[in-house]
Amino acid sequence: MISIFLLGLVLSLNFFLDSGDAYEPEVHLSNLEERLTEVIKGFDADYIRIVMQSGSNSEVAFSDLNVSHQFPFFLYSEEGDLVYWSDIEMVPEFESFSVSKKYQLVENSRGVYFAKLKKITRNSGHFWLFQVHPFISKLDIENEYLINGINKDTFGNDRFVLSAEKKEGYRDVYFEQEYLFSILFRVGYSSPGYSINSTVLVFFFSLLGLALIIGSDFVFTLWTRGKKTLATFYTFLILGCIRSLMLAFNFPNDFFKAGIFDPALYASSRINPSLGDLLLNVICYLIVLSMVIAILGQKRLLFSFIQFRKKYAEWVHLTAAFLISTLLMFLFFFLYMNIVENAQWNLNIESIPGFNYLRAISLFVVFLGGAGYLLFTIITLNMVLYKKEEDILYPLKVLLLFSLPIIAILVFWNLILLISFIAHLILLVAIISFRLYDNLFKLEFNTFLTFFFACLVGAVITGAASFHHQRNEVVRSKLKFANNIMLDRDVMGEFLLEEIMDRIASDLFIKNRISDPLLSKGPIERKIKKIYLSGYFDQYSQEIVLYNASGQNISNKGEEPDLEEYKITYMNSDYATQVHNLYYVRSTETNMGNRFVAFIKLQRGDAFLGTIVIELNQQQMESGKAFPKLLMDNKYASNYIENDFDFAIFDEGILEYSAGIYSYRGEYMAETLDDQALYKYGLHDEGYHHFGVRFNDKVVVITSSQYPNNYILADIAFFFVCYLIFTLLSISIFLLLSGINQLRYNYATKLQLYLNFAFFFPMLIISVISVGFLSHSYTEDLNRQYFQKAGIIRDNLGRTVAGNQFNRLNREELNDELYALASATDTDINLYLPEGRLLATNQPAIFDKNILSQFLHPSAYAAIIESRENRLLQTEQVGSMLFKTVYLALKHAESQNLQAIIAIPFFEAEEELNLMITEVFSNILIIFVVMFLIFLVISYFVSKHLTQPFRLLTQKLKETNLENNEYMVWPSKDEIGLLVNEYNNMLFKLENSKKVLASNEKESAWREMAKQVAHEIKNPLTPMKLTLQHLLRLQGENKLNDAEALQKPIMSIIHQVDTLSDIASSFSTFAKMPLPQNKELDFREVVVETVSLYCNREDTTIDFDDLVSHEQAIIIMGDRKLYGRVISNLIINGIQAVPEERKPHIQIQLAIENETHVKLAIRDNGKGIDDKLKDKVFLPNFSTKSDGSGLGLAIAKRGVETAGGKIWFHTSADTGTVFYLLFPLVG
Structure with missing residues (x-):
């Protein structure tokens, strides 16, 4: 606890130390210089690669300069002409940087960059190599692909000001004594990452390790001493305190930057602020739960719980167990829901193409939750059903009655939860019916089968949860879609019109046309409709009215209202939108659409040229329209619906x-x-x-295609495979830690493992190869589709703009053709000049907003222009978006000279490929899992069939004795037939050996008996001989008349004769004893019957303690009469062993030993057995009593051991002796 207290102290200390350092500019300056040093080293590494790849004597060529690089670089001629660019997102103007500075800051419309300038020589020419590293991004758009603001790898936040020159109050940044730039750190600035004091960090982890070591040692000590409940409590307390401190100080998220601890990726509550915290919490929960399970699985506690069960009706315990298990199942279900609802990713089959470590950890957390649910379910049922295996119908009836109300509720409330509950119900039925709880604490093949079955049930539950989440997502999307339709705003339309109005207001062609009274105004209207309003606004009827600077209508249509009337009608606050001069009128009439009215003022400098009024009347509502995601800003993203x-x-x-x-x-x-x-x-x-x-x-x-049925099955198959992998990994780790000997192999187990191995790995390899081949095939097919579509576009452009008319077309006519073709083919088209500059595009916003520069991709330049290839398909990236672009050469039909390069980006390429991969993977996964499960069942029955002869042989071998052996018959002459034949030969030899043995035993028995009889007879004969000799001597002395002298020797002879008579009677009794008959018997009945014979004796106290449940029969093999005589003999011996001054007290206890044996203990309060006599107790003819025959315990020992039991004793001087009988239970 002291270590945990010190942990909190260290975290607090670091918090205040770091708070104190937060405003130290020198610390931030040092941190910045370290990061810039790494950047400059990257510049130098790129420079070396450029020089090594291209050489200094060759011409400047894109094919030579297209080398792998860490930072973008550009090559300018000595005069300032751009001759190479490695990046298409930003190309700096030569005038934007100074040739007199090696390191400098460069600012343009796209952002602020740190740059290095170096002069190089190529083929006797001098060039400027310009390398850049982004500091600040200034894009007009920010979304999931494009990030605005500071470079977070260099700066902690935006609380700073940069200056290219030295300024008072600014900090100067240097590299190896060379000035780079100056920076002003404002209050609140922090360096990237958490600046933890390294000394404090080392101290913290030392204390953490100390707390875990001391805590684990303390808990282990308590556990080994048997104080397991207390150990569990302290474990919970230690882990709870450590986790509370970590959460209180936001550790480790504030100390280390990692995706697993990033709240932006996952956060559900205060105790689960990140996925890593959820993982740690689940691990702590499982540690405590595993200790609880270990406690509940103890035999001693199970026996104690048996006594507790007697206090209540059986259905009460069963209902409680079923209720606990059901609650755990629902927790498992909602654990998955919690993760996918609060994370930035999904876990179903559609996540396969983008699968990463965060998804893997999420699935592992779900697996841990499922493991807790399964283990606790099994252990609770084990406690309730322990020693009640004989009747499984009653628990199933209780389960049925318990389930019916829940099923009835779920039928009307939630069918998906009903499916999960039915899967849970199947698990409970299987656990009860097949006694799966017997496989929990031992590691055999049946244990694997139990875990595999549990993985399947868990996969069904999480598959249902996944479908539930997917349905919720669809419902939310459709609800948002409906709100967008029915609310008073068209947010997407506003977003698009804001951009369109800006572009129209800056269009030089429109300005020139509207300001010249002699030029026709028709081209203005056509351009606005074809270029600016095509696409999303096809669902609107489009009315365009032009007004000159004085407000007169110059559209020459005659029926439009004047400008003032427009303004009076629509410039109303009720219609105003967030876009200036744009109004949205919501229709209240049936069959009348909504409308946009936009007022666009045209100015050239301070001169007002006129106004364009665009009126858009909604004619039909389209369900969706393709739109480049790169142009979608975050402020509109919440209203953007991807689904069609x-x-x-x-x-x-x-x-x-x-x-x-x-x-x-x-x-x-x-x-x-x-x-x-x-x-x-x-x-x-x-x-x-x-x-x-x-x-x-x-x-x-709102209607959409439903989630495919094969995807639902694929989700279940995917979860099953993941859980299977995690299960096998967990078992492997357990075996490595505890030893491989924990795994028990029998022949059937080996056979099943070999069969599954022989199927599993080939199937796995075939599946992986199939996925690879099919994915490659789909990719090739998709590429062909791209080339075909691009070829159609090139053919159309070749007919309309290529050839001699190419140079005669002006920019507006070319744009008209490009827009028409792009609209017809539903693609984006960019046209580049042979110099690599953009000529025309149907998506000017991507270039106007500086998302892409107006330069051809360097790889396309090298392939199409330099290498004169006709086409190129390559994957490109803008921001974090990956997409494919097809480049085609547009050549003169006769001269074959290159006139332009057509670039067609397919922004949906990655999604289409992912969809194909998902489709392929889902089908193969379903087939794999179904085949695996089928083969698992087949292999189980095949192994049962193949091992049936071995089980039969085993049973026969168990029954083999010296009597009543039966020969076996096997119809075929295979290996089993040979084994059966050898068994029959063994029985034949055994029969012969039995006869010889019986003869030898008879002879041996008679010899032994003869020795014993001779010995016993000699004992009284010697005193008799001496007595007779004494009488003869008396006769010689004539003293036989003395009656008193004769009485004593005669009485001695009579006593010895009686002794001989007793010996003869004992051996006669022994000879008449029937042979023991081994049959199944209830040992409790034998004990009770025998003990009852002595309970009424007034001179003796008999206590009988039965520790075995009366509902459990104690079936053993043996002779009922023999065991009765053995127990009776032991009781009589105990009574006789008590001195006369004590009252005999016999204590008899019946108990189950290790669930496989029954043990009977008979304790007396006699004087005990002397140490010198302990080894002789079970010898024939030995007795501590003067009148004992010495055969009782010898007969008892032989009878007990013949039946496979054991007999032994413990004795203590003056306190008594305990005799123990141990017999194996049948079955």
């Missing part, structure tokens, strides 16, 4: 609008609209999912 939904609007049950391919005119729609499930989770119908949202009297029905 079909939808319809119903007004009082009558179809008002519809969009998409789905037909909403069927008669079934009336029933669909009345179904309340439509508005809760939606309805599934013929492969479609419908979801309804009410808006007053109107209902919006």
Whole structure:
């Protein structure tokens, strides 16, 4: 506890130390210079690669300079002409940097960069090599692919100001005494990462290690001493304190930057602020839970719980166990839901293409939760059903009664939870029916089968949870989609029109046309419609009205209102949007669409040229429109719906609008609209999912394809494989820690393992190879589709703009052709000049907003322009977005001279490939898992069939004795037949050996008996001989008349004769004893019957303690009468061993030993057995009593051991002796 207290002290100390250092500029300056040193080293490494790759005597060529590099670099001629660029996101102007500075800051419209300038020589020419490293990004758009702001690898936050020159109050940044730039650290600035004091850090981890070592040693000591409950409590206390301190000081997130501890990627609560914290919490929970399970699995506690069970009805314990298990199942279900709902990733089959370590850790956390659910379920059922294996119907009946109310509730509340509960129910039935809890504390093949089955059940539960999450996501998306349709704003339209209005206002062609009264205004309207309003606004009727500077209508249409009337009608605060001079009018009339009205003022400098009014009337609502994600800003992202939904609007049950391919005119729609499930989770119908949202009297029905059934199965298969891998890894780690000997192999186990191994690995290899081949095939097919589509575009451009007319086309005509073709083919098209500069594009916003520069990709330049190839397909990256681009050479039909390069980016390429990979992987995974499970079952029965002869032989060998042996018959002459034949030969030899042995035993027995009889007879004969000799001597002395002298010797002879008579009677009794008969018997009945014979004796106290449950029969093999005589003899011996001054007290105890044997203890309060006599107690003819025959214990020992039991004793002087009988239980 002291160590834990010191941990908190160290964290507090570091917090205050770091707070004190937070405003120390020198610390930040040193940190910045260290990071810039790494950047400059990267510059130098890139420079070496450039020189080594291209050489100094060759011409400047893109093919030579396209080398791998860490930082973008550019090559300028000595005059300042750009001759090479390695990056297409930003190309700096030569005028933006100074040739007199080696290191400098460069600022342009895209951001601020740290740069290094170096003069190099190539083929006797001099060039400027310019390398840049981004400091600050100033893009107009920020989204999941494009990040604005500071470079977080260099600066901690934006609380600083940069200066290219030295300034007062600024800190100068140097590299090897060379000035780089100056910086002003404002209050609140922090360096990248958490600047923890290294000494404090070392001290912290030392204390943490000390706390864990001391704590674990303390807990282990308590555990080994038997204080397991206390050890568990202290474990919970230690882990809880450490985790509380970590959470209080946000450790390790504030100390180390790692994705697993990043709250931006996952955060669900205060105790789970990151995925790493959730993992640590689950591990701590499992450590404590495993200790609880170990305690509950103790035999002593199980026997104690048996006594506790007697206090309540059996159904009470069963219901409690089922309730606990069900609650754990729901916790397991919602653990998965918690992760996917709060994380930035999904865990279903669709996540396979982007699978990373965070997803793997998430699945591992789910697996740990499932392991806790399974283990605790098994241990609770083990406690309730322990020693009740004979009746499984009653627990199943209780389970049925317990489940029916839950099923009834879930049928009406949540069908997905019902599926999970049914899977849980199957697990409980299997545990009860097949006694799977017997496999928990031993590691055999049946244990593997139990875990495999549990993995399958867990996969079904998490598969249901995954489908539940996917359905919730679809419902949320459709709800947002419906709100976007029915709310008073078209957020996407506003976003697009804001950009369109800016571009129109800066369009020189439009400005020139509208300001010249002699030029026709028709081209202005055509350009706005074809270039600016194509795409998303195809669903609107488009009306464009032009007004000159004085407000006069110059569109020459005649029917449009004047400008003031437009302003009075629409410039109303009720219609205003977040975009200046843009208004949105929500229609309240049936069959009338909503409308946008935009006022665009055109100016040239201070001169006002005119106004353009764009009126857009919504004619039809489209369900979705392709749009480059690179142009979507974060402030509009929440309203952007990626899914392509079909939808319809119903007004009082009558179809008002519809969009998409789905037909909403069927008669079934009336029933669909009345179904309340439509508005809760939606309805599934013929492969479609419908979801309804009410808006007053109107209902919006949104439709999409339902989640594919094979994906649902693939999710289950995917989870099953993951859980299987984690299970095998866990077992492997357990075996490495505890020793491989823990795994028990029998022949059947080996056979099953070999069969599964022979199937599993070939199937796995085939699956992996198939996925690789099919993915490659799909990729090639997708590439062919891209080339085909690009070829069509090139052919169309070749007919319209290539050839001699290429140079005669002006920029506007070229743009018209490009926009028309791009709209027809639903693609983006960029056209580059042979010099590598952009000529025309249908997505000017990507270039206008500085997302991409207007330069051709260097790889395409090298391939198309320098190497004169006709086409190129390559993967490119902008920000964090990966996409594919096809480059085609547009050549003159006759001269074959290169006129332009066509670039067609496919922004959806990665998604399409991922979709194909997911499809392939899901199908193969389903086949693999189904085949694996089928083969697992087949291998189980095959091994059972193949090992059946061995079990039969084993049973026969167990029954083999000296009597009643039966020969075996095997129909075939295979290996088993040979073994059976040898067994039969063994029985034949055994029969012969039995006869010889019987004869030898008889002879031996008679010899032994003869010796014993001779010995026993000699004992009284000697005193008799002496007595007779004494009488003869008396006769010689004539003293036989003395009656008193004769009485004593005669009485001695009589006594010796009686002794001989007793010996003869004992051996006669022994000879008449029947041979022991080994049969199944209830040992408790034998003990009770024998003990009851002595319970009524007034001179003796008999105590009988039965520790075995009365519901459990104690079945052993043996002779009932023999065991009765043995027990009776031991009781009589105990009574006779007590001195006369004491009252005999016999204590008899019956108990189960290790679940496999029954033990009977008979204790007396006699004087004990002398140490010198201990080894002679079981010898024939030995007795401590003067009148004993010495055969009782010898007969008892032989009888007990013949039946496979044991007999022994413990004795203590003056306190008594305990005799123990131990017999193996049958079965």
